[in-house]
Amino acid sequence: MLSYFLRRLILVLPVAFGVSVVCFALVQIAPGDPLTAIMPVDATAEQQAAMRAAYGLDKPVPVQYLIWIGNLLQGEMGRSIASGRPVADEVFGAVGNSLLLAAAAAVIAFPIGTFLGFLAGYYRDTLLDRAVTALSITGVSVPNYWLGIVLVIIFSVNLGWLPSMGAGPGGSQDWHWDWAHMRHLVLPAVTLAVVPIGIVARTVRALAGDILSMDFVTALYAKGLSRGDVLRHVARNAAATALSVMGLQLGYLLGGSILIETVFNWPGSGFLLSNAIFQRDLPLLQGTILVLAMFFVGMNLIVDVAQAAIDPRVKRS
Amino acid sequence: MTPLLQIDNLDVRFKGARTVHAINDLSLTLMPGETLALLGESGSGKSVTLKTLLRLLKEKRTDLSGDIRFDGTDIMTLSGRALRSYRGGDVSMVFQDPGLALDPVYTVGQQIAETVMRHKGLSRENAMDVALDMLQRVRIPSPKRRLANYPHELSGGMRQRVMIALALACRPRLLLADEPTTALDATVQIQILLLLRELQREFGMGVIFVTHDIGVAVEISERIAVMYAGQIVEEGTTHEVIRNPRHPYTQGLLAANLHDVARGARLDAIPGAPPSLEVRPDSCSFAPRCPMALPACRQALPPVLTPGPRRRVACLRAGETLAAE
Structure with a gap:
C-alpha cells in the first residue's frame, strides 16, 4: 500500500511541472500588457520601463519562469498588481473560502446523490427509478447560476430568510462557525450541490443496477444472507468507483464555482479569479490557477490511493 | 423413510415482455444421500429448477405453483429468517462460473x-x-x-x-451443483468431479448435479433425470437410463455423444431446436424433432409410463418397446 502511494506520488511530479509551465505560459500568451491596467494613461516610457523592471517583466521568459518557480518553492508567489498584497495571502484566503463552500456543497450532495442513486438502482425500471433519473438530468442540465438567482429571489428577496451575498454579516471576510456566518453559506452551497447530486445519483444508480444483476448477488442470497447483508456487499463493490467520481466532483466544485461565487459575491477563488482576469492581475491569476490546479492534482492522487485501498483489484494492475 | 426432497407438479412461469413457461408440471423425489444428475440441453429448465429450490427467482417476475418439500418442510411458503437458514444451511449451491459467483x-x-x-x-x-x-x-x-x-x-x-x-x-444435507465444471479446463473438470464425489461420500449429503454432459452425469450420479422443455422426460438409475434409454430424446442424446465415433463418420445430432415455451405445452414438446413421432404425439401430452420402481418415461411410444420386450 505504501509503495503504491509512493509510486503514485512520483507520478504526480511531472504532472505538477506541466501544470506550472502551463500556468506560467497561459499568462504569457494572453494578449495585452499587464502594466496598462495599473499605469496612468499618460505615463512616460521611462516610467513604464521602471515599472516593468520592478516586476521583472523585462527579463527573458525562461528566466522569468525560473525566478517565478524559485520564489514559488519558497512560498513566495509575488504581489498582486492591483492590490499590492502578497498573492499567497489573497489566494489561500480565497481558496479557504472556496474549500468551505465546496465542502458544504459536497456534504449536501454526496449523501443525497448516493441515496437517490441507490434507490433508483435497486428499484430499477420502476416509477421511482424514472423519477430519480428525471430529477438528476434536471439537476445536471439547469444552469446553476440561474438557479442561484431564482433561489435568491425566493429565499432572500421574497421570504427574507437567508442573506444573498457575502460570507458573513456586513461583508466580513473572516469565517466563524456561528449561525450569523453559516446562514450565508446555505444558498450558495445548495445551489452548488445540485449538479453533483445529479451526477452522483446517476453514477451510483448505474453501479448499483449493474452490481445487483451480477451472479455473485444471487450467490449471496443463496448462502442465506439477508437483504441488508447483500446490500452491504453491493455498497462495498460500488464504493471504489463512486468515491472516485465524488473526488473528481469535489475538484470541480472547488474550481468550477466561479459563476456561483460571482452570483453570491462569495469571496472565494472563483471570485478572485474573475477579478484577477478583469484587472489583468497576472501574478494573482497565475497563483490562483496554480493553487486550484494543484488541488485538483492532489485530489486525483487521494482518489487513486483511496480506490486502491478499497478495491483489491486496482492495486496489482 | 421421508424423502430428502420432494417436488410435486411444479410450474414456473416467467412474466414480462415475453411469457416463458420454464418448468411445466415437474415432479421429482430425492432420497437422503442420493446423487441425481439433472441432464438436459441449454434452456431445458435445469438451472431454473435449482434456483426454484432455493427460491432465488425474482418473485415479482415469476409465477410459481406446485409443492416443494425439503425433509417434510414446505419450501414454497418459507420466508424471512426460516428461508435464510434454509438457504445455505440446509441446502446450498455451487454455481457454474466461480469467477462470477464469488x-x-x-x-x-x-x-x-x-x-x-x-x-x-x-x-x-x-x-x-x-x-x-x-x-x-x-x-x-x-x-x-x-x-x-x-x-x-x-x-x-x-x-x-x-x-x-x-x-x-x-x-448442508443437500447440495445443488449447477454445471460446476462447465467453465473449467478439461483436466480441472475431472479433479473437481472427483472432489465432489469424495466429499459427497464423506458428508453423506444428497446432491442434485445439473449438467448437459452425459459423461459427467455417468461419472457422478446414481440416478439420472432427463429434462426437456421444462419437464422430466425420463428418469431412472444411471445404469437403467444409459443401458436402456426409453425416450427418443435420451436415445438421441446418447447417440450424439462423441465416444466411439469413427473418424470421418457423420455425427449423429438431434435435428431442430428446443421449443421457445411461450405457451404451455399441450402435446409432446419433443414431437417436432422426434424420428418416431406419431400424429397422436402432436395432439395430447404423452402418458407417463412407469416400467419399474422410480423409473419413468414420458413417451407415447415407450409402451410399444416395453410390450415388445
Missing part, C-alpha cells in the same frame, strides 16, 4: 466465514478456523495463505474449490 472485493476467507457466522452463530475467529478447515478439505494447497486471497488472485479450478468449500461449510 464477491470480487472480499477475501475468500471472509466469504466462507461470513456464511458460517450467519448460520452457526460463531465468532469471526472461530468462523475463520472453519474456513481454513474447509479449504483443507477441498485440498487447496497452502490454505492458510489462500484465506487472505481475493477471488481474482486464484485460478479457475481453485476458485471452484473455494466455491465448494463455501457451499459445504455449514454441512
